[in-house]
Amino acid sequence: AEVEETFKRILSHKGVIGAIIVSYDGIPIRSSFAENDVTVQYCALIQQLAQKAKSAVRDLDPGNDLTFLRIRSKKNEIMVAPSPDYLLLVVQEPNDQP
Amino acid sequence: NPHLKSEQSEFAAAGGPESPRSSPKREAGVGAKKLTVSQVTQTTVVAKETVNYCKETQTMNLEPERDVLTYDESEREGEGVNAAEALAELQRMPHVQELVAAGAAADGAAPVAAEPEKPRELSDEERQQILLSESFVRFFDKTARVMERALAEDVDIFIDYSGGSGDTELGETAKQQVKQQRVFYDDRWSRNRCVTALDWSPHFPELCLAAYNANEDAPQEPDGVVCVWNVKFRKDSPEFVFHCQSPVTSACFAKFHRNLIVGGTYSGQVVLWDNRTPRRTPVQRSPLSSTAHTQPVLSVCVLGSENAHNLVSASSDGRLCTWSLDMLSQPQETLDLQRQNRPVPATCLDFAPSDANHFVVGSEDYSMYTGCRHGAKAGIMDALDGHQGPVSAVATHRATGPVDLGHIVLSASFDWTVRLWSLRDLGTVHVFEETSDYVMDLCWSPVNPALFCAADALGRLDFWQLNLDTEQAAARAQCDAAVNRCRFSDSGLLLGAGDHLGRLTVFELADSLASPRQEEWKLLGRTLHELKQATAELAAAEQDPPGVGPIR
Numbered sequence: 001a002e003v004e005e006t007f008k009r010i011l012s013h014k015g016v017i018g019a020i021i022v023s024y025d026g027i028p029i030r031s032s033f034a035e036n037d038v039t040v041q042y043c044a045l046i047q048q049l050a051q052k053a054k055s056a057v058r059d060l061d062p063g064n065d066l067t068f069l070r071i072r073s074k075k076n077e078i079m080v081a082p083s084p085d086y087l088l089l090v091v092q093e094p095n096d097q098p
Numbered sequence: 099n100p101h102l103k104s105e106q107s108e109f110a111a112a113g114g115p116e117s118p119r120s121s122p123k124r125e126a127g128v129g130a131k132k133l134t135v136s137q138v139t140q141t142t143v144v145a146k147e148t149v150n151y152c153k154e155t156q157t158m159n160l161e162p163e164r165d166v167l168t169y170d171e172s173e174r175e176g177e178g179v180n181a182a183e184a185l186a187e188l189q190r191m192p193h194v195q196e197l198v199a200a201g202a203a204a205d206g207a208a209p210v211a212a213e214p215e216k217p218r219e220l221s222d223e224e225r226q227q228i229l230l231s232e233s234f235v236r237f238f239d240k241t242a243r244v245m246e247r248a249l250a251e252d253v254d255i256f257i258d259y260s261g262g263s264g265d266t267e268l269g270e271t272a273k274q275q276v277k278q279q280r281v282f283y284d285d286r287w288s289r290n291r292c293v294t295a296l297d298w299s300p301h302f303p304e305l306c307l308a309a310y311n312a313n314e315d316a317p318q319e320p321d322g323v324v325c326v327w328n329v330k331f332r333k334d335s336p337e338f339v340f341h342c343q344s345p346v347t348s349a350c351f352a353k354f355h356r357n358l359i360v361g362g363t364y365s366g367q368v369v370l371w372d373n374r375t376p377r378r379t380p381v382q383r384s385p386l387s388s389t390a391h392t393q394p395v396l397s398v399c400v401l402g403s404e405n406a407h408n409l410v411s412a413s414s415d416g417r418l419c420t421w422s423l424d425m426l427s428q429p430q431e432t433l434d435l436q437r438q439n440r441p442v443p444a445t446c447l448d449f450a451p452s453d454a455n456h457f458v459v460g461s462e463d464y465s466m467y468t469g470c471r472h473g474a475k476a477g478i479m480d481a482l483d484g485h486q487g488p489v490s491a492v493a494t495h496r497a498t499g500p501v502d503l504g505h506i507v508l509s510a511s512f513d514w515t516v517r518l519w520s521l522r523d524l525g526t527v528h529v530f531e532e533t534s535d536y537v538m539d540l541c542w543s544p545v546n547p548a549l550f551c552a553a554d555a556l557g558r559l560d561f562w563q564l565n566l567d568t569e570q571a572a573a574r575a576q577c578d579a580a581v582n583r584c585r586f587s588d589s590g591l592l593l594g595a596g597d598h599l600g601r602l603t604v605f606e607l608a609d610s611l612a613s614p615r616q617e618e619w620k621l622l623g624r625t626l627h628e629l630k631q632a633t634a635e636l637a638a639a640e641q642d643p644p645g646v647g648p649i650r
Binding site for chain 2 (some may be wrong): 002003005006007009010013014015016021023029030068070079081083085086088090092
């Protein structure tokens with residue numbers, strides 16, 4: 001219930017296109033995208049990328065760990081917050097006009 | 099017969115009932131052979147899957163390896179296992195599958211893949227189960243907060259100043275002394291609730307808490323709410339939300355514990371919240387008994403030093419209780435404040451800045467009292483009369499500096515005035531009569547000794563600078579609704595004002611107003627002296643001195 005409320009609040013933020021909660025094995029638990037294949041696509045790609053980023057960080061310094069990943073592209077920004085068990089993914093449209 | 103021979107030997111090798119030793123002898127010899135039909139046991143041994151991975155493959159662009167995903171879902175398809183089990187299994191499994199190359203991953207889900215690799219779908223029950231599991235709730239609580247902060251910042255790192263319009267903001271009102279910085283309001287938790295308490299965190303200067311009382315329009319929501327807001331980030335939702343069953347009438351951050359928030363409620367309970375746990379209800383509560391409070395708790399504060407501190411709470415029937423933060427089941431000490439054998443109907447309480455013993459309490463019977471907690475004459479010591487209405491707020495001088503001004507006390511009352519008292523001679527130093535409505539709250543600035551702020555029921559915030567002008571407020575700010583509480587932050591540059599509609603407005607003060615000048619302390623001493631003289635002259639002229647007198 002609280003999880004739902006917070007999820008909705010995140011979605012109602014300015015510019016947010018969608019958000020997905022992914023479990024460790026790449027399965028979407030909760031997604032705001034209506035089309036399932038978009039969700040699946042995001043999950044699979046971002047999961048791998050986050051894993052890669054995490055291993056890169058750890059290879060560079062074994063005591064270090066990935067805390068947040070932000071991918072800025074021309075059209076939008078993907079923010080990934082990984083954790084050992086789950087992953088929260090939010091896609092936002094950046095507002096370039098002040 | 100070679101065929102039979104081979105069968106026999108095979109059978110013998112498999113360990114049949116016939117003794118294996120006899121067959122080679124038999125074969126060597128040419129004796130009569132006993133031929134039997136033997137059962138052929140067939141076993142199929144599955145060819146061992148050679149799993150190989152080469153580190154180079156991970157980084158190099160391998161075209162043909164496209165159809166195998168990192169987590170080989172196809173192996174587990176059709177098993178229908180619990181998500182938690184799968185998780186545990188996966189964590190045990192080493193990553194020795196053929197990995198997809200980074201280049202190929204970019205167009206991974208393209209239909210070029212030979213087999214459509216669909217990740218395993220979760221049923222709705224499984225989803226629900228995960229969403230309700232504790233580890234998920236904990237993860238989501240923390241992560242959502244971080245994500246919201248990231249979402250709220252809209253710093254544009256790509257801004258190009260050469261092509262931009264380049265409009266500067268410096269030309270505007272640089273002279274404005276007090277500017278409204280932001281308004282904190284949460285639709286669910288602050289709507290229709292009056293702000294009853296405000297406090298700034300001593301550990302994290304950007305955190306402030308606001309306590310709210312009940313929302314009459316929503317009876318099923320909890321009556322008492324405390325929200326912790328963060329001034330540093332732009333996100334609009336509170337950092338933490340705590341609630342309890344009874345409206346919260348006072349709250350403060352525990353000074354020596356960075357995770358605890360203490361609240362006093364309308365029912366007389368003192369409650370303790372901890373922001374380390376995900377639960378929003380209090381972790382400790384005081385009992386509702388006659389040994390503790392039975393009337394609304396109007397003030398809670400933590401006094402003492404790091405190693406020896408106590409929680410002191412005061413309720414509106416004049417009872418002062420001392421508690422230990424570890425054990426709220428029973429107060430350590432109780433003190434009943436009485437004047438002429440009648441309990442003091444207290445409305446506000448404030449302790450002298452570095453003195454955990456002496457305090458000042460304002461009451462509904464139009465006077466203020468000084469008292470001490472310990473000692474032979476514990477209780478009310480002196481009375482300060484002068485107001486013509488119930489005292490709504492008292493404030494002892496906060497700023498510390500070369501001159502000790504702990505004897506200077508301000509009081510605000512419903513008689514539209516603010517009075518400045520000196521406890522040394524128990525008399526009024528000055529009366530500020532600028533306001534035109536009930537003065538609800540007062541606060542001294544913690545850095546500037548001559549600055550204080552008074553909030554009234556019209557929503558007006560008057561900033562008085564005693565060294566500049568004692569007849570007129572140095573700066574003024576306006577809120578839309580009646581302000582119930584105002585508090586300076588520990589830096590003295592921000593002021594939080596809570597109004598009766600549940601909004602917490604944070605004002606930013608100009609440096610010229612907020613920071614003390616070099617000679618501020620000296621000037622203040624002189625100002626106070628002048629004010630005292632003026633008041634004494636006025637009194638002598640009227641021959642009706644403002645009532646003053648020790649009560650013993």
